[in-house]
Amino acid sequence: EVTEQDVANDQTITTQVVTNGMGRHLQRYSPLETLNKENVDNLVPAWAFSLGGEKQRGQETQPLIYDGIMYITGSYSRLFAIDVKTGKEIWQYDARLPEGILPCCDVVNRGAAIYGNNIYFGTLDARIVALDLKTGDVVWRDKIADYKAGYSYTAAPLIVNGLVVTGNSGGEFGIVGEVQARNAETGEMVWTRPVIEGHMGTLNGEESTMTGTLNATWPGDLWKTGGGATWLGGSYDAETDTLVFGAGNPAPWNSWLRAAGNPEGTEGDNLYAASRIGIDPATGEIKWHFQTTPREGWDYDGVNEVVAYTDRNGEKRYATADRNGYFYVLDRETGDFVSAAPFVKDISWASGIDENGRPIFVEENRPGNPAEAADGAKGEVIFASPSFLGGKNWMPMAFSQRTGNFYVPSNEWGMDIWNEPITYKKGAAYLGAGFTIKPNYEDHIGSLKAIDPETGDWVWEYKNEAPLWSGVMTTAGGLVFFGTPEGEFIALDDETGEKLWSFQTGSGIVGQPITWEQDGEQYVSVISGWGGAVPLWGGEVAKKVNYLNQGGMLWTFKLPKQLAMK
Ligand SMILES: O=C(O)c1cc(C(=O)O)c2c(n1)C(=O)C(=O)c1cc(C(=O)O)[nH]c1-2
Numbered sequence: 133e134v135t136e137q138d139v140a141n142d143q144t145i146t147t148q149v150v151t152n153g154m155g156r157h158l159q160r161y162s163p164l165e166t167l168n169k170e171n172v173d174n175l176v177p178a179w180a181f182s183l184g185g186e187k188q189r190g191q192e193t194q195p196l197i198y199d200g201i202m203y204i205t206g207s208y209s210r211l212f213a214i215d216v217k218t219g220k221e222i223w224q225y226d227a228r229l230p231e232g233i234l235p236c237c238d239v240v241n242r243g244a245a246i247y248g249n250n251i252y253f254g255t256l257d258a259r260i261v262a263l264d265l266k267t268g269d270v271v272w273r274d275k276i277a278d279y280k281a282g283y284s285y286t287a288a289p290l291i292v293n294g295l296v297v298t299g300n301s302g303g304e305f306g307i308v309g310e311v312q313a314r315n316a317e318t319g320e321m322v323w324t325r326p327v328i329e330g331h332m333g334t335l336n337g338e339e340s341t342m343t344g345t346l347n348a349t350w351p352g353d354l355w356k357t358g359g360g361a362t363w364l365g366g367s368y369d370a371e372t373d374t375l376v377f378g379a380g381n382p383a384p385w386n387s388w389l390r391a392a393g394n395p396e397g398t399e400g401d402n403l404y405a406a407s408r409i410g411i412d413p414a415t416g417e418i419k420w421h422f423q424t425t426p427r428e429g430w431d432y433d434g435v436n437e438v439v440a441y442t443d444r445n446g447e448k449r450y451a452t453a454d455r456n457g458y459f460y461v462l463d464r465e466t467g468d469f470v471s472a473a474p475f476v477k478d479i480s481w482a483s484g485i486d487e488n489g490r491p492i493f494v495e496e497n498r499p500g501n502p503a504e505a506a507d508g509a510k511g512e513v514i515f516a517s518p519s520f521l522g523g524k525n526w527m528p529m530a531f532s533q534r535t536g537n538f539y540v541p542s543n544e545w546g547m548d549i550w551n552e553p554i555t556y557k558k559g560a561a562y563l564g565a566g567f568t569i570k571p572n573y574e575d576h577i578g579s580l581k582a583i584d585p586e587t588g589d590w591v592w593e594y595k596n597e598a599p600l601w602s603g604v605m606t607t608a609g610g611l612v613f614f615g616t617p618e619g620e621f622i623a624l625d626d627e628t629g630e631k632l633w634s635f636q637t638g639s640g641i642v643g644q645p646i647t648w649e650q651d652g653e654q655y656v657s658v659i660s661g662w663g664g665a666v667p668l669w670g671g672e673v674a675k676k677v678n679y680l681n682q683g684g685m686l687w688t689f690k691l692p693k694q695l696a697m698k
Pocket residue numbers: 192236237238240285286300301302303304361363380381431433520521525526663664665666
């Protein structure tokens with residue numbers, strides 16, 4: 133049985149991995165050093181597991197390990213239990229999705245959570261399911277939201293104090309971002325917290341007025357369909373007892389429709405879209421918010437993971453690398469802005485971040501207002517960088533307690549973008565914008581950077597031709613693991629960025645690596661299977677990488693005992 137203690141200490145209990153992020157702070161750092169810079173060239177495959185059939189593409193999951201079993205979610209809302217010693221399947225669950233789901237960005241699922249005797253995962257049709265760890269039998273199932281209204285679900289759930297906490301997806305369909313907490317044992321809803329101001333949540337079934345804000349930063353009724361999907365899930369900082377969720381792009385994309393406030397005189401910042409939000413896990417109350425892109429107009433979703441860490445001076449901080457190209461450091465107690473620095477080479481929509489954490493907009497690089505166009509149909513086309521897929525998208529960065537640096541998977545690209553008129557229609561795309569992605573450099577889009585969070589300096593950069601779309605993991609052995617769309621699973625030196633080891637997995641990697649220890653040996657796993665938003669939305673860039681084979685294979689590596697010392 134997995135307890136709150138197990139979940140809370142996931143990083144230090146190195147024989148198991150029961151949380152997404154290898155700890156609820158999402159550091160993705162392992163204190164294991166059996167495998168290290170000296171011996172990583174001896175890392176070899178132990179077994180592989182095929183996801184079979186037609187449902188191969190878009191494998192973004194992070195495996196979990198508990199009591200001799202590996203659990204992985206597959207794309208199309210499947211979950212597999214695998215014998216961790218042999219790689220043989222023990223059971224599988226297929227949610228058998230209905231027709232007509234509207235995921236914006238592929239049939240992905242980023243993982244599960246373990247608590248008690250259950251494993252929890254969300255399905256693409258916006259449901260949450262609890263399965264028995266041993267048998268895969270359904271313990272309970274509940275609806276997060278209505279997929280017919282454009283909602284979906286792609287993130288890993290988060291367990292805090294016996295609650296299963298989930299977000300939602302659908303920001304491209306005019307849904308409303310929300311965080312929900314259920315009793316993990318029974319599935320009963322404890323609280324809900326919509327993240328667009330004006331919407332009220334619930335606490336134990338009663339309407340909750342705790343947000344305390346009206347729809348002041350939205351014009352007219354637009355707040356009712358304001359987007360802000362909490363689609364990447366959240367992290368938890370035990371020291372301040374705070375859930376931290378990000379809210380995605382405001383809807384629609386066309387920011388001219390959201391330019392004013394309501395009542396008159398207030399700014400059109402469109403809170404709390406494109407923001408990070410600190411939430412009290414007991415009540416669902418919003419404790420603080422930090423908006424990365426006020427009146428966002430480039431699809432710079434504010435969802436990217438917020439990692440709790442202690443810096444070299446002993447300060448307790450959060451760090452997050454936003455879609456908008458800036459790496460932010462926030463105070464862990466208050467959520468207040470500490471610093472920001474660019475983590476990509478070319479940012480054109482803003483000239484910097486002011487002392488309050490607010491971007492200094494370059495107004496001519498905001499896509500034009502269609503109402504001012506001669507034909508009233510298409511606003512001025514502008515070039516903006518980063519592209520709408522972001523300086524960094526969902527793929528998680530890692531923090532190393534060994535070096536004190538963050539390892540950030542980023543992409544160097546821009547886009548032509550324009551606005552168009554749009555009105556809300558339930559279940560239909562709600563963008564009011566068009567776009568074409570363009571690489572900023574001939575030789576690379578992908579760029580993994582080691583970033584010093586105290587100075588914002590880049591310690592090193594590792595360039596990759598195709599856009600990076602996989603998670604990153606660091607270890608006390610001085611290694612940085614990640615994968616590429618070209619199929620390579622790579623280990624770099626955490627101090628120099630030098631490539632120490634790589635393995636060709638046969639398909640593009642968009643999954644999240646883990647490591648653990650078993651019978652005194654260190655194992656590493658990653659899933660391979662190209663997919664996600666790039667092949668769907670990448671335009672010219674996608675053409676460049678669409679030769680990559682789709683796949684669906686979980687690879688497990690180990691360092692043979694006799695080669696551990698070298
Ligand atoms: O606003 C949203 O609700 C939403 C959801 C998702 C998702 O759930 O996967 C993505 C995005 N937006 C998005 O903007 C995006 O670039 C994206 C990439 C991916 C992916 O898995 O490759 N998902 C999503």
